[in-house]
Amino acid sequence: GQNIDQPTEMTATEGAIVQINCTYQTSGFNGLFWYQQHAGEAPTFLSYNVLDGLEEKGRFSSFLSRSKGYSYLLLKELQMKDSASYLCAVEGSQGNLIFGKGTKLSVKP
Amino acid sequence: SQTIHQWPATLVQPVGSPLSLECTVEGTSNPNLYWYRQAAGRGLQLLFYSVGIGQISSEVPQNLSASRPQDRQFILSSKKLLLSDSGFYLCAWSDRGYYGYTFGSGTRLTVV
Numbered sequence: 001g002q003n004i005d006q007p008t009e010m011t012a013t014e015g016a017i018v019q020i021n022c023t024y025q026t027s028g029f030n031g032l033f034w035y036q037q038h039a040g041e042a043p044t045f046l047s048y049n050v051l052d053g054l055e056e057k058g059r060f061s062s063f064l065s066r067s068k069g070y071s072y073l074l075l076k077e078l079q080m081k082d083s084a085s086y087l088c089a090v091e092g093s094q095g096n097l098i099f100g101k102g103t104k105l106s107v108k109p
Numbered sequence: 110s111q112t113i114h115q116w117p118a119t120l121v122q123p124v125g126s127p128l129s130l131e132c133t134v135e136g137t138s139n140p141n142l143y144w145y146r147q148a149a150g151r152g153l154q155l156l157f158y159s160v161g162i163g164q165i166s167s168e169v170p171q172n173l174s175a176s177r178p179q180d181r182q183f184i185l186s187s188k189k190l191l192l193s194d195s196g197f198y199l200c201a202w203s204d205r206g207y208y209g210y211t212f213g214s215g216t217r218l219t220v221v
Contacts, residue, residue, distance in 0.1 A: 033209045042199055042212035043153070087153065089209070095141065096168075097210055101152035 002026050004100035006088050011106045012078055020073045020086050020103045028093020034062050034073045035087040037102065043087055047073070075105075083107045111136035115200045115213030122220055128173075128187040130216050132200030135181065140202040142183040143210065144175055147197040159183060195220045 003025045012018040024032070031050040035043035049055055049064035049071060061074040073086055085102040092098055115132045122128060134140050144156040155168045157175035165175050172191060176184045183200060197217055201210040 031209075040217070042215045045209060045211070048209060089153075091209065095203075096143075096155060096158060098155075099145075099153040 002090075002092070002098050004088055004090060004098060006086075006100045006103045008101070009104045009106070011108060012075075014078055014080060014107055014109050016078050017074065017076050018078060018105065020075075020088075020105070022071045022073070022088035022100060024069050024071070024088070024090050024100075026090045026092050026098060029066065030091040030093065030095065032062075032064055032071050033089040033091070033097065034060075034071075035089060037085045037087060039084070046086075078107050080107050080109070111202070111211065113200065113202055113211055113213045115216060117216060118214065119217045120219070122190050122218065124192055124220055125189045128185070128190055128194070128218070130185040130198055130200075130218075132183045132185075132213055133181055134183075134202045137181070137202070137204060139180060140204055142177065143201040143203070144183065144185045145199045145201065145212075147199065149196070153199070157185070190220045192220050194218065 006022045033048050034046040036046050037043040047062035049062050052064055054063045059076045064071045083106050085104045087102045088100040089097045112135045141160050143158045145153045146156055147153050157167055159165050159177045162177055173187050197215050199215045200213040203210045
């Protein structure tokens, strides 16, 4: 079966660092995506990992371990505008994206 | 550049009424097209995807249907809405490239 797990909610302080974990079990793997979704809006692309290791893009980084079925999204220097849901998604063997339920991040002053 | 348009933004419909949501993509040809639904407190659920004109694959059996009459047009329909059809409907496209899917702005459907 297809299963993607991530924490339901997280809280962090402005200026801090937060790590959002994602574990997956899917039939086939063609890459892992992270999306950001503000309340009432569509998801927007953040990052893509297909090989093991860390991908860095500004304040956001994403890590992948294919052998462990594990990824994390690291957000540095948190800002209030980072309050949103973060969706982990795996591209399966048929090319479709399978999404986790998302992690709602609340950034406090 | 590629853009995706989805309308309407919000919709309130009575139970038993029909539904038609439209999505169009500009700036690309032969895209893969997708319809997702996001119910309150739940993840994105893939409803339909299409790899070409007239080619529709259904992921979840339900009272919804999809059609692709033109290369860059994707339509989600229902003949009779149920209360459980309420949710946030998102259209997306991809060319299997680096950036995965690009989503439309979504339609918030409330069935009353």
